[in-house]
Amino acid sequence: xxxxxxxxxxxxxxxxxxxxxxxxxxxxxxxxxxxxxxxxxxxxxxxxxxxxxxxxxxxxxxxxxxxxxxxxxxxxxxxxxxxxxxxxxxxxxxxxxxxxxxxxxxxxxxxxxxxxxxxxxxxxxxxxxxxxxxxxxxxxxxxxxxxxxxxxxxxxxxxxxxxxxxxxxxxxxxxxxxxxxxxxxxxxxxxxxxxxxxxxxxxxxxxxxxxxxxxxxxxxxxxxxxxxxxxxxxxxxxxxxxxxxxxxxxxxxxxxxxxxxxxxxxxxxxxxxxxxxxxxxxxxxxxxxxxxxxxxxxxxxxxxxxxxxxxxxxxxxxxxxxxxxxxxxxxxxxxxxxxxxxxxxxxxxxxxxxxxxxxxxxxxxxxxxxxxxxxxxxxxxxxxxxxxxxxxxxxxxxxxxxxxxxxxxxxxxxxxxxxxxxxxxxxxxxxxxxxxxxxxxxxx
Numbered sequence: 001x002x003x004x005x006x007x008x009x010x011x012x013x014x015x016x017x018x019x020x021x022x023x024x025x026x027x028x029x030x031x032x033x034x035x036x037x038x039x040x041x042x043x044x045x046x047x048x049x050x051x052x053x054x055x056x057x058x059x060x061x062x063x064x065x066x067x068x069x070x071x072x073x074x075x076x077x078x079x080x081x082x083x084x085x086x087x088x089x090x091x092x093x094x095x096x097x098x099x100x101x102x103x104x105x106x107x108x109x110x111x112x113x114x115x116x117x118x119x120x121x122x123x124x125x126x127x128x129x130x131x132x133x134x135x136x137x138x139x140x141x142x143x144x145x146x147x148x149x150x151x152x153x154x155x156x157x158x159x160x161x162x163x164x165x166x167x168x169x170x171x172x173x174x175x176x177x178x179x180x181x182x183x184x185x186x187x188x189x190x191x192x193x194x195x196x197x198x199x200x201x202x203x204x205x206x207x208x209x210x211x212x213x214x215x216x217x218x219x220x221x222x223x224x225x226x227x228x229x230x231x232x233x234x235x236x237x238x239x240x241x242x243x244x245x246x247x248x249x250x251x252x253x254x255x256x257x258x259x260x261x262x263x264x265x266x267x268x269x270x271x272x273x274x275x276x277x278x279x280x281x282x283x284x285x286x287x288x289x290x291x292x293x294x295x296x297x298x299x300x301x302x303x304x305x306x307x308x309x310x311x312x313x314x315x316x317x318x319x320x321x322x323x324x325x326x327x328x329x330x331x332x333x334x335x336x337x338x339x340x341x342x343x344x345x346x347x348x349x350x351x352x353x354x355x356x357x358x359x360x361x362x363x364x365x366x367x368x369x370x371x372x373x374x375x376x377x378x379x380x381x382x383x384x385x386x387x388x389x390x391x392x393x394x395x396x397x398x399x400x401x402x403x404x405x406x407x408x409x410x411x412x413x414x415x416x417x418x419x420x421x422x423x424x425x426x427x428x429x430x431x432x433x434x435x436x437x438x439x440x441x442x443x444x
Contacts, residue, residue, distance in 0.1 A: 114149075115141045115286065117278065118184055118199040119247065120175065121207070126350055126384050127357070131201075133175040133183065137244045138191050143286055146293020148251065150302045151191035152244035154236045157306060159186055191305045198278035205350075206274050209386035213266070213435040214250055220346060220389065221326040225317065231329045234310055241312035244302045249318030252300060255290045262434060263287050269431030272424060273383055347389040354384060354397050361404050372408035380405055380421065383428075399425060 121135025138151040155172035162177065163169050171190075175183045184196040202210070204223065211219035226246060229239040258266065267283050293299075304310065317325070357375055364371040379385075379401060388394040402421050409418040 113142065113144065115143065115198070115282075116188065116193050116196050117141065118187065118196045120199060120201045121243075122175075122201055122203045123172070124203055124382070126205075126353055126382065126387070127378050129378055131176050133172050135240070135243055136171060136187055137240075137247060138187065138193065138196065139247070140191075140193060141286055141290075143289035144293075145299070146290050146295045147299040148248060148290075148295070148301075150244040150248055150300075151193070151305050152240040152302060153187055153190055153305055154240050156236060157190065159190070198276065198282075200274050200276040200278070202274045203382050205382050205384045205386040209273055209383060210270065212386075213270070213432065214254075215435075216322060218323060218326070220344075220387065222322040225322050225325050225329065228329050231325075231332060232313070232315070234312060237304060237308070237310045238312050238315075241302060241304060242315055242317055245314070246317050248300045248302060249316060251290075252295060252297060253318065255287065255295050260288075265431065265434055269427055269434075272427050273431075275381070344389065347387060350384060350387040351390075351393055351397065354379060354388070354401065358397065358400050358404065361408075365404055365407060369408035369411040372404055373412070376401055376405045376408075395429075398428070 117139040119135075119137045119139065120133050121137075123132040123134035124130055134155055136153040136155065138153075140149040140151060142148070153171055155170065157171045159169060159171045159174045161169045161174050163173070171187065174186060178186070180199070184199060188194065188196045208219045208223055211222045216222040226243050227239070229235045232238040232242070234241075254263070254266070264284060267287060268280055271278070271280060271283065304312065357379065361372045361375045364375070385394050385398040385401065388397060402425050406418040406421040409415075409421070
């Protein structure tokens with residue numbers, strides 16, 4: 001069976017292509033022929049098999065498919081990227097900005113048009129709706145140059161949120177207090193950028209899922225390493241740098257290793273897993289721009305804002321064994337006699353909570369669909385089951401939760417929401433299947 005995400009991606013790109021290239025009958029006829037050829041290739045070379053053997057795609061077929069659907073991603077698909085202009089200044093005058101809270105003056109690092117994408121790590125417990133901006137990174141992408149500057153902002157940086165208690169006026173509290181729109185404006189100002197074009201909000205569960213997709217079998221441990229601040233000199237400043245550097249290295253790894261088909265599926269599936277407003281077409285075009293410009297380590301930089309004179313250690317967590325670092329962090333915590341939940345303990349706690357909530361919701365499924373929605377929708381938005389380590393248990397919890405929630409939406413007359421939940425199950429399954437295939441090839 002053809003991969004659901006491939007169908008979705010193909011249809012969306014065909015629609016865009018048809019709009020952009022419908023100037024005449026001759027062009028339409030050419031477009032139709034190319035589309036039919038590409039669709040036939042995709043159907044023939046689908047990366048998944050409906051049989052028990054699972055993935056049957058081989059490297060040679062991947063190469064053939066790449067050439068055949070080049071029409072989609074390069075020749076016909078010209079998505080116009082709306083870029084942000086550099087700030088205007090008088091001739092021969094350098095643009096500076098003073099941050100009154102840090103007391104530092106720093107030069108704005110504009111050197112070309114760019115797209116600014118904020119990645120916001122949400123500190124929200126399982127089932128809770130409160131959003132605390134625990135990690136804040138801005139990917140400032142220069143697609144014409146194939147360059148990425150990552151601006152990372154420590155969570156305790158000052159930001160006036162309107163609290164009478166000045167200790168609460170900081171970046172981590174701004175999202176919940178000010179709302180997303182104002183929050184994005186404020187962190188853009190801190191970074192020295194003119195605006196944030198798009199955002200991604202991601203919680204603990206989604207991060208664990210993405211880390212697993214990136215090949216970290218002990219994804220819970222990897223997350224705890226990335227969140228650790230007391231184990232590194234420099235505390236939160238070093239932690240921010242570690243996270244931003246990790247993001248950059250992961251992008252570097254996969255831009256250069258994935259072909260267009262796999263990248264399209266991974267990007268589409270990844271966006272379905274998180275909360276974001278960046279269009280799939282735009283994300284794909286950014287990927288292609290980086291790939292076409294030979295994105296490399298020399299084209300990646302990480303900057304901490306606001307500047308405080310701290311010089312971070314360049315710790316490349318993306319290419320180091322997380323287990324050994326995790327063991328050191330756990331040992332230090334135990335030496336301080338602190339209560340410390342291991343990754344395995346967290347998995348068991350989350351599984352028990354989700355199973356209890358599913359049981360409670362099932363009692364309301366026949367007559368009280370609104371209660372089912374109220375009890376389960378936050379878990380679904382968080383993709384909370386991704387914190388469950390055992391894959392069989394995880395899949396059982398996900399399927400039960402999603403089918404209950406989808407049924408409740410259907411009973412309330414919200415068919416679109418119901419269908420999207422059921423479709424997500426298939427999306428996630430095939431996304432992880434493809435990840436397993438890619439990990440095998442990346443390690444060979």
